[in-house]
Amino acid sequence: MSPSFFHHLHPPTIPKPQARFSHTLGAGGLAVFLSLTLLVTGALEMFYYVPTPDGAAESVQMLTFLVPYGGLVRNLHFWAAQGLLIVSIIHMVRVLLTGGYAAPRRFNYWLGLGLLALIIFLDFSGYVLRWDEGIRWALVAGTNLIKAIPGIGPGAYRILMGGDAPGPAALVRFYAWHIFGLILLFIIVGVWHIFRVRRDGGIAAPPPKLRQNRERLPRNELVRIEVVAMIVATAVLILISTFFPAPIGPAMSETAPPTAEARAPWFFLWVQQLLKNGDAFFWGVLIPLAVLGLLAALPLIRPSLAPEEIGSWLPKSGRVVQIATLGIILTLLILTLL
Amino acid sequence: MKRTLAALFLLLAVLTAVWANGRPPAPIPLTPTLTGETEYCLTCHNDLPDISAAHPTAVFGCVRCHGGERLALDADLAHSSMRGGANPSDLAVVEPSCGGSDCHSGAVSADRDHIQRVQTSIQATYAGAIAAVRYAFGVQPDPAAQLGAFAVQDTETNTGVPYLDPFNPAQETHPSILKFSQNCLNCHLSADPLPGGEYDRFTGCAACHTPTQNRAPDQLTHTLTTAIPYTQCNTCHNRGNYSLRDMAFHPRTDEANGRLQDYYQPIGQFTQCEWTLDCIDCHTRSEAMGDGDIHSSQADIQYVQCRTCHGTINEPPLTKTITDPNDIALRLAALNPVIDLQVGDTILVTEQGEPMWNIRQLDDGSLQLTGKVTELTLPFSRVMDTACEQNPDEQESHFCHECHAVEH
Incomplete structure (x- = not known):
């Protein structure tokens, strides 16, 4: 069988130990799959979505309840988005715990971190597009954080929102960012990230001489495994989307008191928790940026690892990074669950 | 083998999705002529009767009065923004529910200031x-x-x-x-x-x-x-x-x-x-329902007495012959059509000019009340020309009850 386009996206062979699910957790591949799912379901949603304050929530309800399989498409988009964020974090943690961040892959780690930030912004902007009572508090509180930045805050807020309060301009801007601006960046950085995976020599593994298991997996088999994984992932996603509908609320109303509780989307709950400490700029902007900075700095703590330890779980030479990683993740998890 | 299992799993998932998608009842649309905006409340509430002849569902729909999410087929979501729960006429929400210049918060002159x-x-x-x-x-x-x-x-x-x-x-x-x-x-x-x-x-x-x-x-x-x-x-x-x-x-x-x-x-x-x-x-x-003024006591606003319909020994009750086809009396009679009130009919009016639209003075001069609820036809007499000796200045009902009370 001559290799197809999809085969050519892969190297001819890859080291077998590092190709195992127990090593990769399938997270990078799942992220690609979920991104593609999001592109397709998002494109379908665009046929119905109306980005105006009066029309948005109604069009979401129309899509959810009245368009044949519209609810399923919306649920798939929602769960793929939540899944993408989760598998991206798992992917990052996996890379940090297996030493995949070490040279020459440091730059690609930062690209990946950039993708994670983009995914969070994509999640938030998509969440806001519901424009219903369920998102009102988070929209107001979240965007007010920008206002809290000393000096440039008010100006940045107007650039983001197109006015002094959430209104038609803000919705169109969130829409434009969500379906084009952020997607463009996501595709560019995403393709770059994948390109760098191959350029940096594929999944991190010890130099050939130091490998105990020198078996290699040919791309025919790899693609076959990926297809099976994709089929299973599709089925799981469909089942989740069938039984767990995406959140939806009554249309946003300026006059009615908020019907929903003041609650950020789950991926910003840790920021909401931090904000209880007081100053919005410090706790809501500086600390989250510091977390991102800390994550970016992790590869600098231990720029290179013992070569024989690369490509295996919890290499001894990467202890500090591993402890820091788990510390950050645990802290964020606790803040989220509090 | 793995591939077959995966494919079967996907088939199962798709079939489950198709089954789940076919489960909810088929949406029943309604586009009320008043709002022109399609709503789907009837999907579940198709069995509810028109709330009144004056508010046909085909004209008003549900959302104009009740609020709610007109497109939602999920009960919790559809009901989440309803005004006043099941009762949109609660005074806290009555203005958006029942108000509007063509409805119940219109001009005093049009008798729409309810x-x-x-x-x-x-x-x-x-x-x-x-x-x-x-x-x-x-x-x-x-x-x-x-x-x-x-x-x-x-x-x-x-x-x-x-x-x-x-x-x-x-x-x-x-x-x-x-x-x-x-x-x-x-x-x-x-x-x-x-x-x-x-x-x-x-x-x-x-x-x-x-x-x-x-x-x-x-x-x-x-x-x-x-x-x-x-x-x-x-x-x-x-x-x-x-x-x-x-x-x-x-x-x-x-x-x-x-x-x-x-x-x-x-x-x-x-x-x-x-x-x-x-x-x-x-x-x-x-x-x-009040006259638009704030009163300090029930006694300030309640004025109808026995004499309103029966008159006194000196005076017959006040009457009015309906000439205007838009007379409020005709509107009230149309809302509760226990009698067929027409232009040209003579009805009683109160001291303040309010129509007693269910009480007609017939051509022979006799008086006849039709029960607004019971629909009973009840002829009754004036006080004038009877044996009653009640002082015309003492006309509160308790004076009348001196002679006319039922023992109980």
Whole structure:
């Protein structure tokens, strides 16, 4: 069988130990799959979505309840988005715990971190597009954080929102960012990230001489495994989307008191928790940026690892990074669950 | 093998999705002519009757009055933004629900100012009871109303009460007023009724216009009517007494078995005509729903007496012959078509000019009342030219009851 386009996206062979699910957790591949799912379901949603304050929530309800399989498409988009964020974090943690961040892959780690930030912004902007009572508090509180930045805050807020309060301009801007601006960046950085995976020599593994298991997996088999994984992932996603509908609320109303509780989307709950400490700029902007900075700095703590330890779980030479990683993740998890 | 299993799993998932998608009932659209916006409430509520002949579902739909999410097929979401829960006529939400210049908050001249009138009415403000009790315990210097069940304004006052501040128990110190606030605020239009079927009523407009008596528990009631039976009035009135001594409500203890005993509570005095009739056969819209002014007492607004229909020994009751096809009397008769009122008919009018549209003076000069609820046709006589010797200046009903009360 001559290799197809999809085969050519892969190297001819890859080291077998590092190709195992127990090593990769399938997270990078799942992220690609979920991104593609999001592109397709998002494109379908665009046929119905109306980005105006009066029309948005109604069009979401129309899509959810009245368009044949519209609810399923919306649920798939929602769960793929939540899944993408989760598998991206798992992917990052996996890379940090297996030493995949070490040279020459440091730059690609930062690209990946950039993708994670983009995914969070994509999640938030998509969440806001519901424009219903369920998102009102988070929209107001979240965007007010920008206002809290000393000096440039008010100006940045107007650039983001197109006015002094959430209104038609803000919705169109969130829409434009969500379906084009952020997607463009996501595709560019995403393709770059994948390109760098191959350029940096594929999944991190010890130099050939130091490998105990020198078996290699040919791309025919790899693609076959990926297809099976994709089929299973599709089925799981469909089942989740069938039984767990995406959140939806009554249309946003300026006059009615908020019907929903003041609650950020789950991926910003840790920021909401931090904000209880007081100053919005410090706790809501500086600390989250510091977390991102800390994550970016992790590869600098231990720029290179013992070569024989690369490509295996919890290499001894990467202890500090591993402890820091788990510390950050645990802290964020606790803040989220509090 | 793995591939086959994966493919089967995907097939199963797709079939499950198809099955789940086909499960909910097929959406039933309705595009009310008034709003032109399609709504899907009938998907579940197709069995509800039109709430009244004046509000056909095909014209109004559901959302115009009830609010709610018109496109949502999920019950929780669809109901989440409904006004006033199941009762959009609650006074807190009545303006967006029932208001509008073509509906019930229009011009006074068009007799469409129902909401403004109700909100200033004594039944809504409870200002009379609040003022009387505060005056009785020396908390305010005179019985003129200062406080109401909620804040309300009357920009063109004829009664000298331009506004009421909300009655706030937290600002009261007198123990009796505090007890009053705990025990005696169950009967204004915004108050939830006391527990018990005999008190069962909604709040707001529906307190009167949606009869709830003798309905099964949990039964949905989707009715608006101007034919309000006395039993609905009795969910608040004639249920017992508020005692100034212990500031508590004492329910009546007699067991009514029939209209005669049920109509008024035992201390009441009444004639047969009164308990044969319903309250609304005599008492007018402005008495019950207010006249747009804030009043300090029920006595200020209630004016219909026996003489309104029967006249005095010197004067016949006031009459009016309908000439305008848009006369309010014709509109009222059309809403509750117990009689076929026409232009050219002569009806009684009250001292304040309100039409007693269900009481006609026939061509032979005789008077005939049609029960607004019972639809009974009841001929009756004037006082003039009878043996009655009642002084024309003493015409409150208790004077008439001296001779005409029913023993009970």
